[in-house]
Amino acid sequence: MSKDIFVFVECKNGSIRKVSFELLSKAKEISEKLSSIVYAVIIGSDVEAAANNLQEFADKVIVVNNEKLKNYRWDTYIHVMEQLIRKYTPYAVFGASTVTGKDIFPRLAAKFNGAIISDAVGAVLEGEIIKIKKPLFGGKIISWVACKDDSTFFVTFRPNSFSVEKRPSNGELIYEALDVAEDARINLVRVDKAESKKVDLQEADFIICGGRGMKGPENFQILEEIAEIMEGRVGASRAVVDSKWRDYDDQIGKSGKTVSPKLYIGCGVSGALHHTMGMDTSKVIVAVNKDPNALIFQYADYGIVDDLFDVLPLLKEGLLKTKQEV
Amino acid sequence: MNILVFIKQVADTEARISLKSDKRSLEIENKYNMNFFDEFAVEEALKVKSKIKDSQITVCTYGAKKAVEALRTAIAMGADKAFLLDNTGLDNDDPLITSKILANFTKNGGFDLIFCGRQAIDDENANIGTMVAEFLDIPHVSAILKFDIIDEKKVVVESEIEGGKATLEVELPALFTTQKGINEPRVPLITGVMKAMKASINVIDPVTLGLSKDIIDTTASKISVLTYETPAGRPAVKIVDGETTGEKVKSLINILKEDAKVL
Numbered sequence: 001m002s003k004d005i006f007v008f009v010e011c012k013n014g015s016i017r018k019v020s021f022e023l024l025s026k027a028k029e030i031s032e033k034l035s036s037i038v039y040a041v042i043i044g045s046d047v048e049a050a051a052n053n054l055q056e057f058a059d060k061v062i063v064v065n066n067e068k069l070k071n072y073r074w075d076t077y078i079h080v081m082e083q084l085i086r087k088y089t090p091y092a093v094f095g096a097s098t099v100t101g102k103d104i105f106p107r108l109a110a111k112f113n114g115a116i117i118s119d120a121v122g123a124v125l126e127g128e129i130i131k132i133k134k135p136l137f138g139g140k141i142i143s144w145v146a147c148k149d150d151s152t153f154f155v156t157f158r159p160n161s162f163s164v165e166k167r168p169s170n171g172e173l174i175y176e177a178l179d180v181a182e183d184a185r186i187n188l189v190r191v192d193k194a195e196s197k198k199v200d201l202q203e204a205d206f207i208i209c210g211g212r213g214m215k216g217p218e219n220f221q222i223l224e225e226i227a228e229i230m231e232g233r234v235g236a237s238r239a240v241v242d243s244k245w246r247d248y249d250d251q252i253g254k255s256g257k258t259v260s261p262k263l264y265i266g267c268g269v270s271g272a273l274h275h276t277m278g279m280d281t282s283k284v285i286v287a288v289n290k291d292p293n294a295l296i297f298q299y300a301d302y303g304i305v306d307d308l309f310d311v312l313p314l315l316k317e318g319l320l321k322t323k324q325e326v
Numbered sequence: 327m328n329i330l331v332f333i334k335q336v337a338d339t340e341a342r343i344s345l346k347s348d349k350r351s352l353e354i355e356n357k358y359n360m361n362f363f364d365e366f367a368v369e370e371a372l373k374v375k376s377k378i379k380d381s382q383i384t385v386c387t388y389g390a391k392k393a394v395e396a397l398r399t400a401i402a403m404g405a406d407k408a409f410l411l412d413n414t415g416l417d418n419d420d421p422l423i424t425s426k427i428l429a430n431f432t433k434n435g436g437f438d439l440i441f442c443g444r445q446a447i448d449d450e451n452a453n454i455g456t457m458v459a460e461f462l463d464i465p466h467v468s469a470i471l472k473f474d475i476i477d478e479k480k481v482v483v484e485s486e487i488e489g490g491k492a493t494l495e496v497e498l499p500a501l502f503t504t505q506k507g508i509n510e511p512r513v514p515l516i517t518g519v520m521k522a523m524k525a526s527i528n529v530i531d532p533v534t535l536g537l538s539k540d541i542i543d544t545t546a547s548k549i550s551v552l553t554y555e556t557p558a559g560r561p562a563v564k565i566v567d568g569e570t571t572g573e574k575v576k577s578l579i580n581i582l583k584e585d586a587k588v589l
Binding site: 110119136 | 352420467493550566578588
């Protein structure tokens with residue numbers, strides 16, 4: 001079998017998601033050592049423009065452009081991926097541990113009787129073996145695993161696991177006209193797109209997270225303003241979501257999302273294990289809390305002990321100034 | 327309706343977990359629960375049962391003998407029958423094998439409707455549900471937020487998709503994974519707990535499900551654990567000092583710019 005790597009590319013509002021560039025960068029680093037090929041696989045409708053942006057990141061770009069792929073359905077997407085994998089027989093298929101990745105990859109792996117590793121955070125080539133790094137028990141344990149390579153294996157990685165590095169490449173575009181079959185047992189009645197927030201929580205480089213110490217939903221406005229300045233996102237603790245101050249989509253932690261931004265700022269977040277399990281892989285953690293004994297300080301790099309309602313306006317002003325200087 | 331719910335017993339979030347000296351196995355404190363997302367699956371099954379007469383709820387797990395505790399929790403909530411597919415002697419943790427075992431159990435049961443949690447909180451894999459659906463060749467819908475029975479052959483569900491929600495009509499039999507928000511799982515009543523303590527749990531050796539041992543034993547695993555590590559901890563927090571709040575914030579921004587280099 002070849003050592004070629006497939007990367008399943010995801011788009012959002014017509015542009016390629018950052019996580020897909022991260023995966024392509026890592027795949028390319030590995031494939032150069034294995035003298036193999038990285039295929040960026042992009043499927044959907046009207047994806048041609050986006051496909052051009054992949055050429056610098058992959059040796060070959062496989063484009064499946066079909067009106068039937070306009071709305072996401074696992075059955076059509078898996079049908080297309082299945083045909084491509086049979087044709088190109090890659091050694092490994094990489095994808096993102098996102099809502100879509102989680103829906104497609106395990107079922108695809110089952111179809112090929114292939115190994116699946118989900119929600120990984122790292123990959124290292126040792127000899128000819130790709131070692132995959134995967135956190136367990138909310139990050140209390142890190143496991144390193146490898147797949148038997150007697151069949152294609154499938155891995156999904158969390159966003160922000162790898163840095164984006166362009167390697168000199170000018171990937172050839174391959175247009176595949178494939179059959180797209182829907183599973184007749186499923187009828188997609190309607191798609192409701194949520195009002196598009198700027199950045200995906202899991203992909204954000206900057207997250208400012210509010211806890212119960214924010215005292216009420218109205219006080220999240222300033223967090224929104226800071227997030228906007230930093231081109232990041234507002235997150236929330238479970239207590240905040242359970243009190244219906246914020247949507248579940250914002251929840252960080254064990255029963256919410258796992259995030260690894262470059263900078264996480266927790267405001268009035270107590271630091272319950274439930275929450276820290278979802279954010280302790282952040283690069284830099286800042287905590288603002290008036291209680292010097294708050295648990296969150298055990299997980300933070302930097303802390304301010306003060307009233308957050310005094311801190312936030314000043315922080316906003318300071319960050320705005322910094323942004324303007326850059 | 328013949329309803330099946332897959333559940334998993336997982337280590338409690340607060341359980342202490344450490345490496346054994348070989349670094350290939352783990353020591354887990356004896357604190358276990360039913361997986362958080364599976365509670366929504368059991369609850370949704372109970373809601374269906376309350377709407378459709380003569381429904382029966384079977385719960386099933388593939389796991390160690392102690393996983394009967396999680397099955398008893400499901401019975402305490404209101405499930406009718408419980409099956410433990412005992413993994414003693416089949417010490418593997420490969421989703422491909424687990425889903426084949428669960429699929430084979432399901433094939434023999436004539437189920438109309440299958441629920442399970444969107445993912446387990448110990449490995450955060452989100453693999454088993456959709457893989458079982460593939461082995462059964464039935465449709466699935468991941469991360470459902472709403473579930474409505476139209477008739478015995480058809481349901482309408484709302485599910486989480488990237489950047490929004492999708493509404494789908496699905497023919498049964500089908501498998502659905504439950505997301506937080508679909509319902510409020512009930513807390514078992516004391517009478518339920520008493521009933522669960524007395525309930526008999528069916529224990530099955532997976533080998534008897536029609537899968538040959540070489541497909542499900544340890545050597546069949548396509549994934550090997552090379553080593554476990556504990557994550558490198560963070561150095562102690564640096565509390566940013568200052569006479570006034572303004573000074574503290576100024577100093578923090580400086581540190582984030584100059585030392586941490588994240589601004």
